[in-house]
Amino acid sequence: MSTATTPGLGADHLAHVAESATPAVHRGGEERHGIRRALGVLVRIALCLVFGLPLVFMFVSSFKPDLQIFSDLGNIKAFLPVGDISFENYSGVFGRVPFAQFMMNSVIITVVTVVLGIVVNSMAAFALARIGFKGGGIVLGVILATLIVPFETLALPLLWWSNKLPFLGPDGFTEGWLDTYQVQIIPFIANAFSIFLFYQYFDSIPKELDEAAKVDGAGWFRIYRSIVMPLSGPAVATVAILTFLPMWNQYLWPLMAVQSEELRPVMVGIDYFKQLNTSWGQIMAYASIITAPVLVLFVAFQRAFINSIASSGVKG
Amino acid sequence: MTTITVAEDASAVTTRKSVPPKGSRSSTTTALLMLLPAAVLLITFLLVPIGLTFGLAFTNARLISPRPAEFVGVDNFVRLFDDETFWKSLRNTIIFAAVIVPVQSACALGLALLVNVKMRGVNFFRTVYFLPVVTSMVVVSMLWLFMYQKNGLINQVLLKFGIAGPDWLGDPKTALIAIILMSAWQAMGFHMVIWLSGLQTIPGDLYEAAELDGAGTWQKFRYVTWPGLRQTRTFILITITISAFALFTQVNIMTQGGPLDSTSTLVLMAVRTGFQQQQTGYASAISLAFFVLVLAVTLVQRYYTRDKDVA
Numbered sequence: 001m002s003t004a005t006t007p008g009l010g011a012d013h014l015a016h017v018a019e020s021a022t023p024a025v026h027r028g029g030e031e032r033h034g035i036r037r038a039l040g041v042l043v044r045i046a047l048c049l050v051f052g053l054p055l056v057f058m059f060v061s062s063f064k065p066d067l068q069i070f071s072d073l074g075n076i077k078a079f080l081p082v083g084d085i086s087f088e089n090y091s092g093v094f095g096r097v098p099f100a101q102f103m104m105n106s107v108i109i110t111v112v113t114v115v116l117g118i119v120v121n122s123m124a125a126f127a128l129a130r131i132g133f134k135g136g137g138i139v140l141g142v143i144l145a146t147l148i149v150p151f152e153t154l155a156l157p158l159l160w161w162s163n164k165l166p167f168l169g170p171d172g173f174t175e176g177w178l179d180t181y182q183v184q185i186i187p188f189i190a191n192a193f194s195i196f197l198f199y200q201y202f203d204s205i206p207k208e209l210d211e212a213a214k215v216d217g218a219g220w221f222r223i224y225r226s227i228v229m230p231l232s233g234p235a236v237a238t239v240a241i242l243t244f245l246p247m248w249n250q251y252l253w254p255l256m257a258v259q260s261e262e263l264r265p266v267m268v269g270i271d272y273f274k275q276l277n278t279s280w281g282q283i284m285a286y287a288s289i290i291t292a293p294v295l296v297l298f299v300a301f302q303r304a305f306i307n308s309i310a311s312s313g314v315k316g
Numbered sequence: 317m318t319t320i321t322v323a324e325d326a327s328a329v330t331t332r333k334s335v336p337p338k339g340s341r342s343s344t345t346t347a348l349l350m351l352l353p354a355a356v357l358l359i360t361f362l363l364v365p366i367g368l369t370f371g372l373a374f375t376n377a378r379l380i381s382p383r384p385a386e387f388v389g390v391d392n393f394v395r396l397f398d399d400e401t402f403w404k405s406l407r408n409t410i411i412f413a414a415v416i417v418p419v420q421s422a423c424a425l426g427l428a429l430l431v432n433v434k435m436r437g438v439n440f441f442r443t444v445y446f447l448p449v450v451t452s453m454v455v456v457s458m459l460w461l462f463m464y465q466k467n468g469l470i471n472q473v474l475l476k477f478g479i480a481g482p483d484w485l486g487d488p489k490t491a492l493i494a495i496i497l498m499s500a501w502q503a504m505g506f507h508m509v510i511w512l513s514g515l516q517t518i519p520g521d522l523y524e525a526a527e528l529d530g531a532g533t534w535q536k537f538r539y540v541t542w543p544g545l546r547q548t549r550t551f552i553l554i555t556i557t558i559s560a561f562a563l564f565t566q567v568n569i570m571t572q573g574g575p576l577d578s579t580s581t582l583v584l585m586a587v588r589t590g591f592q593q594q595q596t597g598y599a600s601a602i603s604l605a606f607f608v609l610v611l612a613v614t615l616v617q618r619y620y621t622r623d624k625d626v627a
Contacts, residue, residue: 051447073472121354148558150558156602157368187357190356252583270454270455309509310510
């Protein structure tokens with residue numbers, strides 16, 4: 001809470017988390033230095049194995065027939081793409097579940113929520129941080145207070161509530177949101193934490209810019225669209241990533257709110273493989289393809305990912 | 317009209333003397349309009365459900381039912397306190413949180429210290445430690461379900477060291493530990509990054525000053541790093557606790573709460589009653605108990621971390 005009023009603690013402040021390091025952490029005695037250093041490297045490599053090998057095992061196993069996965073378990077081959085390597089498991093996956101449909105659903109749900117979330121939450125934060133109005137402080141306080149409520153406590157009442165909500169869609173008015181796309185999207189657009197992140201960032205942009213724009217005759221919405229938003233790239237990236245990850249990984253909510261196969265996202269699809277005759281090779285293949293898009297994005301935007309997580313910690 | 321003008325004046329003062337822009341008669345109106353979409357959504361999908369959690373807990377509401385919900389007083393809570401699964405779930409949830417909060421935050425701090433140095437390849441290490449975080453819990457659960465099998469990868473590796481591993485998820489004695497281990501594995505990188513951002517707010521000259529005073533590695537950690545991480549510590553403590561109490565995905569995929577309810581959790585129980593058995597009223601009572609637990613623990617944590625600020 002306290003940092004909410006402290007300017008300058010926005011994402012920009014952490015922009016170099018991904019590469020800089022506090023100096024002088026590792027300065028010890030001259031002689032022990034070499035041994036300690038080597039030991040340190042060994043520990044770091046061992047930890048790499050702990051965190052990396054299970055994922056290597058998953059990807060490697062996805063290309064092996066079940067029999068070979070099991071026979072490789074006892075030796076190093078479990079982590080190597082050797083032996084009877086094929087895409088058999090992948091074609092098995094495509095035969096077993098409507099994979100393209102699941103994937104498309106996840107992409108639609110995630111992209112729409114991320115895009116609308118950026119617009120809706122940044123507008124709200126702009127109103128609070130830069131325009132301001134009587135009672136704005138209370139509104140911000142309420143929004144921040146809700147951060148302590150985990151979604152899981154609301155999931156069941158929300159499920160009941162969603163079943164009562166009306167919706168105006170292509171079929172006219174319908175009652176009940178269960179088993180739709182919108183039930184997977186609309187409840188997650190407005191996000192207290194995203195508003196807070198935008199608020200913090202907007203607050204750190206010099207207010208003189210607004211004054212100058214007003215002199216030139218710009219209205220508040222112009223200022224939002226043409227000045228503040230273009231300057232807020234890091235905040236947009238942070239919110240996009242912090243919305244994208246949980247949306248893509250969503251499991252509890254679609255498990256309950258969606259019954260039709262054609263509306264299900266990828267994560268819920270994994271339940272299909274646990275049912276009749278488990279094929280671990282196929283499970284690993286499915287797990288690999290639903291993880292791959294995130295990993296690719298992560299590797300491509302590594303700094304942004306790490307910075308977004310880092311800035312999520314500034315709320316204190 | 318007059319009230320609007322007053323509101324405008326007040327807003328002009330609160331927003332650091334900004335003048336309403338030309339052409340717009342009231343910046344308050346613009347502000348409210350820009351706030352509107354988020355406000356409507358937050359009220360509908362956050363505030364109303366919070367209210368419903370309280371309201372429905374005292375009714376016999378069912379997920380899909382032609383009859384309207386009836387007020388039943390504290391019946392749901394009476395039933396809850398008699399429910400053996402509830403106490404087991406509560407116990408498991410608390411054990412899970414009590415173990416994972418210190419273990420995960422300490423290990424994550426260790427990782428952060430390891431990668432907060434200038435050395436070749438440190439970025440690579442950070443990335444690898446962070447990989448499980450971008451892997452969904454659903455995927456991680458399936459992967460570890462496989463690795464935890466009796467003849468699975470983990471026991472095969474243990475065998476190399478001459479250890480006969482247990483039937484991790486099949487034995488009520490080890491199931492919760494197994495879930496704790498894989499959960500810590502998945503989330504540690506997340507908190508590593510947050511610790512790291514905290515570490516980097518500590519000015520480097522503090523370390524240099526400490527060195528001039530002859531401080532060793534441990535003393536530097538104790539008297540410079542640790543106090544410098546006060547805010548980060550509070551944040552990490554509270555976020556790990558909240559997410560630990562919300563434990564669901566892992567147990568739903570790996571054990572469904574078994575064996576013998578040894579991994580059942582409050583959220584799992586709420587989902588079972590509220591979704592599978594469609595008893596929204598009872599599920600709301602469980603959710604409320606869960607909410608009260610989270611709130612109580614968070615307030616206690618805030619109180620204690622705040623107390624230390626003064627001392």
